Amino acid sequence: xxxxxxxxxxxxxxxxFMGAAHSQAWRTVNRVFDLxxxxxxxLICGRDAGKVADAADRLGWDAYTTDWRDLxxxxxxxxxDVCTPGDSHAEIALAALAAGxxxxxEKPLANTVSEAxxxxxxxxxxxxxxxxxxxxxxxxxxxxxxxxxxFVADGRxxxxxxxxATYLQDWIVDPQFPxxxxxxxxxxxxxxxxxxxxxxxxxxxxxxxRRITGVSAVTExxxxxxxxxxxxxxxAATVDGAAVDGNGADGHRPATGAVTVDDAAVFVARLxxxxxxxxxxxxxxxxxxxxxxxxxxxxxxxxxxxLERLNELEFYDATRPAGEQGFSRILVTEGxxxxxxxxxxxxxxxxxxxxxxxxxxxxVEAVATGVDPAPSFVDGLQVQLxxxxxxxxxxxxxxxxxxxxxxx
Ligand code: SOE
Numbered sequence: 001x002x003x004x005x006x007x008x009x010x011x012x013x014x015x016x017f018m019g020a021a022h023s024q025a026w027r028t029v030n031r032v033f034d035l036x037x038x039x040x041x042x043l044i045c046g047r048d049a050g051k052v053a054d055a056a057d058r059l060g061w062d063a064y065t066t067d068w069r070d071l072x073x074x075x076x077x078x079x080x081d082v083c084t085p086g087d088s089h090a091e092i093a094l095a096a097l098a099a100g101x102x103x104x105x106e107k108p109l110a111n112t113v114s115e116a117x118x119x120x121x122x123x124x125x126x127x128x129x130x131x132x133x134x135x136x137x138x139x140x141x142x143x144x145x146x147x148x149x150x151f152v153a154d155g156r157x158x159x160x161x162x163x164x165a166t167y168l169q170d171w172i173v174d175p176q177f178p179x180x181x182x183x184x185x186x187x188x189x190x191x192x193x194x195x196x197x198x199x200x201x202x203x204x205x206x207x208x209x210r211r212i213t214g215v216s217a218v219t220e221x222x223x224x225x226x227x228x229x230x231x232x233x234x235x236a237a238t239v240d241g242a243a244v245d246g247n248g249a250d251g252h253r254p255a256t257g258a259v260t261v262d263d264a265a266v267f268v269a270r271l272x273x274x275x276x277x278x279x280x281x282x283x284x285x286x287x288x289x290x291x292x293x294x295x296x297x298x299x300x301x302x303x304x305x306x307l308e309r310l311n312e313l314e315f316y317d318a319t320r321p322a323g324e325q326g327f328s329r330i331l332v333t334e335g336x337x338x339x340x341x342x343x344x345x346x347x348x349x350x351x352x353x354x355x356x357x358x359x360x361x362x363x364v365e366a367v368a369t370g371v372d373p374a375p376s377f378v379d380g381l382q383v384q385l386x387x388x389x390x391x392x393x394x395x396x397x398x399x400x401x402x403x404x405x406x407x408x
Contacts, residue, residue: 005038006036006037006038006368007037007038007039007040007078008037008038008039008040008078008079008102008364008367008368009040009042009043009076009077009078009079010026010039010040010041010042010043010077010078010079010080010081011042011043011044011045011071011072011074011077011079011080011081011101012026012041012043012044012045012061012080012081012083013044013045013046013068013071013080013081013082013083013084013088013092014045014046014082014083014084014106015044015046015051015052015055015056015059015083016083016233016234017233017234017235018083018106018136019044019046019055019059019083020059020234021138021352021353021356022081022083022104022136022356022360023041023044023059023060023061024059024353024356024357025353025356025357025359025360026039026041026081026360027041027059027060028357028360029357029360029361029364030364032342032343032357032361033342033357033361034342035361035364035365035368036364036365036368036369037364037367037368039079039360039364040062041059041060041061041062042061042062042063042076042077043061043062043063043064043065043071043074043077044056044059044061044063044064044065045064045065045066045067045068045070045071046064046066047066048066049064049066052064052065052066068088068092068095069095072092072095072096072099072101073099077101078101078102078367079101079102079103079104079363079367080092080093080096080101080102080103080104081103081104082096082103082104082105082106083106084106085181085182085187085188086108086110086111086187086188086189086194087111087186087187087188087189089105089106089109089110089111089115089119090110090111090115090116090118090119093105093119093122093133093377094118094119094122097119097122097123097125097126097131097133098122100126100129100131101131102131102132102133102363102367103123103131103132103133103134104133104134104136104359104363105119105133105134105135105136105377105380106135106136107135107136107137107198107199107202107380107383108189108194108195108198108380108383108384108387109135109377109380109381109383109384110189110380110384111188111189111190111194112189112384112388113381113384113385113388116377116380116381116384116385117381119377119380119381120376120377120378120380120381120406122377123376123377123378124377124378127372130370132363132366132367132371132372132373133373133376133377134359134362134363134366134373134374134375134376134377135375135376135377135379135380135383136359137198137199137202137203137206137375137379137380137383138355138356138358138359139199139202139203139292139307139355140202140203140206140355140359140375141339141354141355141356141358141359141361141362142305142307142310142354142355142358143311143332143337143338143339143340143350143358144305144310144311144312144313144330144332144337145203145206145207145294145305146338146339147313147330147332147337147338148207148294148296148303148305148313149206149207149209150338151301151303151315152207152208152209152296152298152303153209155300156298156300156301156303156317157296157297157298157299157300157301157302157303158298158299158300158301158318159298159299159300160208160210160271160273160275160296160297160298161274161275161276161297161298161299162275162276162277162295162296162297163204163208163269163271163275163276163277163278163294163295163296164277164278164293164294164295164296164297165200165203165204165277165278165279165280165293165294165295166200166279166280166281166291166292166293167192167196167197167199167200167280167281167282167291167292167293168280168281168282168285168288168291168292169192169196169282169283169285169288169289169290169291170283170284170285170286170287170288170289171235171283171289172223172263172283172284173283173284173286175223175226176226176227176239177226177237178226178227178228178229178230178232178237178238178239179226179227179228179229179256179257179258179259180229180232180235180237181232182195182235182261183226183259183260183261184259184260184261185260185261186260188261189261189387190261190262190265190387190391191221191259191261191262191263191264191265191283192261192262192263192264192265192281192282192283193219193261193262193265193281193387193390193391194261194387195281196281196283196292197265197279197281197387197390198383198387199292200279200281200292200294201279201383201386201387202375202379202383203292203294204271204277204279204294204296205271205379205382205383206375207294207296208271208275208296210271210272210273210275211271211272211382211403211405212269212270212271212277212386212403213269213270213271213272213402213403214269214270214389214400214401214402214403215267215268215269215386215389215390215393215400215401215403216267216268216269216393216398216399216400216401217265217266217267217268217389217390217391217393217394217398217401218265218266218267218394218398219262219264219265219266219390219391219394220262220263220264221259221261221262221263222263222264222284223259223263224258224259225256225257225258225259226256226257226259227239227253227254227255227256228254228255228256228257239254262394263282263283263284264280264281264282264283264284265279265280265281265282265390265394266278266279266280266281266282267279267390267393267394269386290307290308290352291306291307291308292305292306292307293305293306293307299318300317300318300319301315301316301317301318301319302314302315302316302318302327303315303316304327310350310351310352311331311332311333311349311350312329312330312331312332313329313330313332314327314328314329314330315327315328315330316328331347333346333347333348333349333350334346334347339354339358339361378406378407379406381406382405382406385403385404385406386403389401389402389403
């Protein structure tokens with residue numbers, strides 16, 4: 001068998017926003033990257049037969065099923081890609097690992113620390129049998145982020161003193177925006193904290209190579225009651241015949257339900273090695289659509305990344321002669337930059353979806369070459385421990401809360 005004859009037959013559970021993003025990645029990955037195995041989009045799973053059939057057709061999957069247990073039971077599936085809301089991550093991933101399938105699971109890894117612990121333990125056990133698993137923190141795969149990490153690892157920043165991270169959105173500023181699953185604790189685990197805060201927690205730990213050791217947090221749910229959705233898809237949703245003032249077409253107010261997650265979370269943290277950090281995750285930052293920003297200050301320089309300018313990295317090099325210092329903007333679009341040589345000629349830009357293709361690339365390569373991909377489920381558990389500490393700290397009036405290491 002030649003290397004490209006080797007197939008990894010993927011079965012994906014879920015077909016909404018993340019399902020579409022992952023589909024795009026599976027469809028593209030072997031067209032762009034030269035890899036030791038070929039991902040095949042074998043089977044997609046969703047509960048609604050009509051909708052999943054449509055998704056299979058639209059997103060390019062060979063077949064569909066309405067039962068994830070059926071997907072896992074099939075011996076012609078090698079990889080299970082979990083793109084469902086957090087309340088089913090643990091059950092699906094644990095069953096998949098037990099069946100010897102490699103697993104890619106969307107972030108946050110789970111809804112609770114105990115679920116994440118069980119998943120991490122199962123992943124470590126499965127490793128011994130050559131079964132690989134990875135948590136989908138896709139922003140690690142933005143070339144400028146990978147480069148930022150390299151700068152820190154190479155000592156270009158000297159001694160790291162500060163981390164400053166924000167992830168800001170505004171899609172629920174309108175109090176009439178309906179109560180979608182992302183606003184329900186039993187489905188999503190937490191709100192802005194787990195959905196977008198998890199990204200900056202993972203990114204900053206990844207880039208600095210340091211662990212968050214303690215936090216002091218505040219969280220808030222600004223709008224506590226919202227109309228029930230008639231339908232939703234990704235971050236968009238509708239209320240039955242309702243106008244923006246919340247009155248239904250027939251003059252009756254639509255039924256409402258309680259928002260059971262945070263709308264925003266703000267916390268200060270310590271990372272090991274004496275680093276002081278601030279984090280902010282909000283869905284109420286009016287005008288900020290998907291604004292993730294990370295800045296790291298060290299004794300020899302600063303790097304800053306802004307997702308809205310994801311092809312760039314800002315770098316301040318304090319080792320340059322005093323009169324020549326200042327922030328420089330590195331355009332991360334050249335062949336020597338991480339992932340970029342496979343794409344377009346120098347200077348040609350990439351976007352959000354490419355981070356998922358890079359994630360699929362790294363996953364396929366790891367599985368095909370028999371190494372454990374990162375971020376592992378243990379890394380996912382480490383993020384979960386921070387989310388949990390933030391929640392507990394906020395509940396206790398911002399009291400300082402230690403974060404235990406996932407691998408104690
Ligand atoms: C929704 O807030 C969301 O889609 C997150 O779930 C993703 O992880 C993030 O990449 C963009 O925002």
